[in-house]
Amino acid sequence: MHQPTFPDLAIIDGQRINIATLDDAVAAAIGRARAGEGFRLFTLNLDHIVKRRADPAFAAVYAEADFISADGAPVAALARRQAATIRRTTGADLVVPLCQAAAKAGVPIALYGSDMPTLEACAASLLKTAIGLDIVHLEAPPYGFDPGSEAAFDAAKRIEESGARIVFVALGAPKQEFFAATMAGHVPSLGFVCIGGALDFIAGTQARAPVVFQKSGLEWLWRLGSDPRRFYRRYVLCAGALVSLMAGAGRNVIPGGAGGGSPSHNGTK
Ligand code: UDP
Secondary structure, eight states, X not given: OOXXXXXXXXXXXXXXXXXXSHHXXXXXXXXXXXXXXXXXXXXXXXXXXXXXXXXXHHHHHHHXXXXXXXXXXXXXXXXXXXXXXXXXXXXXXXHHHHHHXXXXXXXXXXXXXXXXXXXXXXXXHHHHHSXXXXXXXXXXXXXXXXXXXXXXXXXHHHHHHTTOSEEEEESOTTHXXXXXXXXHTTSTTOEEEEOTTHHHHHHTSSOOOOHHHHHTTOHHHHHHHHOHHHHHHHHHHHHHHHHHHHTTTTTTEETTTTEEOOOOOOOOO
């Protein structure tokens, strides 16, 4: 079956971005799922960049992902300097359209992470917005679980055996990306879409920033105001990363030290 291809569009702090839009993210995931091929889809934001810089293992996991979108508004703005087609594509924005496409394509999905009441509320909401969606597995690991543990391998096997072809992983970064990377070889037909707190927003257990904050790139400010103790340190580090990115540090450096390179700017698929 012909599958769309996704050439690199931009490189931010050594990490390539190859998904320009929400539609591209949906097409990428559904294309692989219909072909019975697994994949890892991550959404790059400043918090992930801070964590990539601090942990080479996380950077390596990111470098191996199949599909990477620009999640945070600053990352999207920086990426657009290299490829004008890039639009902000967050995990939270992706879940519903991807579930609607999965319903149309007959691709079964699973939800993994968060807690069971959230997953159940989220599934009920998705069944209303993505008519015909086949949700075959819900599972919430104990909070703080190890994504490389025996229990994690067992969970991945259960997800695969449920018949799911796409699993939305809501464990926060870097745990969700480590889980996807560790399990990719173990369950090669499963597509992992790492979405942070998106299921909490859909379930309504956490409120997402009002649209005006999302559109103006100030979602971080709203989150900071809603839980300063939790987000203060994160956003101070993110601000530092943004300053260095704007100054051009680390731009166009291929992960693994293979040398610099110009990203493809054509945005074609
Ligand atoms: N989470 C989890 N297990 C963990 C850590 C986090 O299930 O060990 C869940 C948490 O309940 C939340 C989601 O991961 O639903 C996203 O966490 P966070 O808000 O930190 O991620 P962000 O969206 O900020 O990247």
